[in-house]
Amino acid sequence: MSTSIESGPERSEPGLAEVVGERRHLINLAYRLLGSLAEAEDAVQETYARWYAMSRARQEAIESPGAWLTTVATRVCLDLLGSARVRRERYVGAWIPEPLPDRTEWTGGASGGGGAESADPVDRVTLDESVSMAFLVVLESMTPAERVAFILHDVFRYPFAEVAEIVGRTPAACRQLASSARRRMRAAQDPAEPVVTEVPQVPEGPAVPAAGQAGQAGQAGHAGQAGLVRRFKEAWEAKDIAALVALLDPDATMTADGGGLVGTVLRPVDGSEHIAQYLIHIADRAPGLTLLERTVNGRPGLVAQHAGVTVTVAAFSLAGGRIARIWAIRNPEKLRPWTEDGQS
Template sequence: MSTPSEPGHDGSEPGLRAIVGERRHLTNVAYRLLGSLAEAEDAVQETYARWYAMPRRSQEAVESPGAWLTTVAGRICLDLLGSARVRRERYVGEWVPEPLPDRAEWIGGPVGGGGTEPADPADRVTLDESVSMAFLVVLETMTPAERVAFVLHDVFRYSFAEVAEIVGRTPAACRQLASSARRRVRAAGATAVPAAGQAGLVRSFKEAWEARDIKSLVDLLDPDATMVADGGGLVGAALRPVEGSERIAQYLIHIADRAPGLTLLERTVNGRPGLVAQFGGVTVTVAAFGLADGRVTRIWAVRNPEKLRPWVGNGDRTDG
C-alpha cells in the first residue's frame, strides 16, 4: 500500500507513533467510503481494535503497518456499505450524507463510539472537492465495490493492485469498477466546480429567504432545481424531493412562517458555502448547495439530529 510506516525504536510496540498517526488518513478514507462521520469513526476504531488484538509477533511481522491498517479499514467499509444499502431501504424519507463543518468549527463528540473528547482537527477529514455534498451523493449511487475502487484509486491514488487486495478482485476488474464509477460522476456533473462566486449566491439566497421574498428565491433557483431533506424520521422533513423553483420557494417560505425565530448563518458545509439554521441557539438544519450557471440547482437539507452532532454549539460563533 501507499502509506508505509517505519518500525518503532522505543521497544514498546512496532511503530506506535506511526500507527497512531494513521488515524487521520483512515478517517479520511472511511468518511468518503461511508458518507457518515459516525460510521467512519466506528470503522477506524474497529481497525485499530483488530491491530491491537494481534499478538506482538504478528504485529512485528507486518512490513507496513500503515498499509495493513488501510487494507483492513477498506474491507470493513466494504462490508458496511453492503449492509448500509439494506438499512437505507428502511430509512424514513431521503438519506443524505452527514454534513461536515469547517475545520475551525469542529465540536467535541463521541469518538470511535467511545466517550466524549475535544475534537482534534488532525484526526478529522480533509475538506476538498472529494467531500463536497454533490460528490458524496453521486458516490451513494455506486455499488460498494465501485465506490471503494474509485475512491481509493481516483481520490487517494492507490494502485489497482493495492485496491484489488481490499476489494477481493483482480486489478483488471478493479480498473473496470473505477471506470464505471467515473462515468457515473461525469453523468451527474459532480466534477469539481470553481468556488468563486458561490458564497455570494448563497448569501443572496439567505437574504431572500429571510425576507420571505418568494420572487427573489425563484429567480435564484434553477427552474428544475431539487431540494432533498433528511429528517431520518426523527424530526419533520419532506419525505420526498421537492422539485421545481416555485415549489421549493413556497416550501422555504412555509418553513420561515412556521418558525419565526429561525436564524440563518452562512457556514462552510463540506468545504463549500452553505447555510446553517438555528432555533433557540441550537442547530436544527444544515444545508448544502449545488450551484451552476449562477443559480441553485440542488439543496441538501440535513435535519436528522444524529447527523448534526459536529455542529452542536456552533451558535456560539457570530458572523462578522
C-alpha cells in the same frame, strides 16, 4: 498522510508512530467510503482493535503497518456498505450523507475551545472536492465495490495493483469497477441533472483531484457559491419569493433528511417556485429562525438555528450561476458536530 503521534497505549510497540499516525488517513478514507462520520469512526476503531488484538510477534511480522491498517479499514468499510444499503432502504425519507463543518467553525471540537490534540474525527477530515455533498450523493448511487475501487484509485491515487490486493479482486476487475464509477459521475453531470457541477469532467483516468488538493478553479467556485448562498439567505430572511425564484434554477430540487426523527418533507421538492414557497412556509412556521453562513463539506452553505439550537444544515450545488440542488439535513443524529456540546 499524517505522521503525527496521538495518545495511545503506554507500552512500546513496533512502529507505534506509524500505526497511530495513520488515524487521520483512515478517517479521511472511511468518511469518503461511508458518507457518515459516526460510521467512519466506528470502522477506524474496529481497525485499531484488530491491530491491538494481534500478538507482538504478528505485529512485528507486518512489513508496513500503514498498508495493513488501510487494507483492514477498507474491508471493514466494504462490509459496512453492504449492510448500509439494506438499512437505507428502510430509512424514513431520503438518506443524505452526514454534513461536516469546517474545523474553524466547528463548535464541538478543537476549534471550539477544546485542546489542540482533540480526538474528535471531524477535526481530521480534509475538506476538498471529494467530500462535497454533490460528490458524496453521487457516490451513494454506486455499488459498494465501485465506490471502494473509485475512492482508492481516483481520490487516494492507489495503483490498481494495490487496490486489487486491498479488496481481494484482480487489477483488471478493479479497473472496470472504477471505470463504471466514472461513468456514473459523468452521467450525474448531464445538464438535465446537474448534481456534481463542482467535479471536473475527465474522460479517462482519475475524475477528481487527489484527496487534500484544491486548485484555483475550486477556490474561485467557492467564492461564487458564497455570494449566491448569501443572496439566497437574504431573500429567505426577507421572505421574498421572487428573489428566491430568481436565484434558483427553474428545475432545481431540494431534498431533506429528517430520518423520521423530525418533521420534514419525505419526497424531494422540485422546481424553483415550489421550493421558494416551501421555504417561506418554513419561515412562517418557525418565527425566530436564524440563518448562518457556514462551510458545509468544504463548500459555502447555511445553518439554521432555532432558539440557539442547530436544526438544519443546508448544502448547495450550482449550475449556470444558479442554485440547482439543495440538501437539507435535519436528522439530529447527523448534526452532532454542529451543536455546542457535540450532543443532539
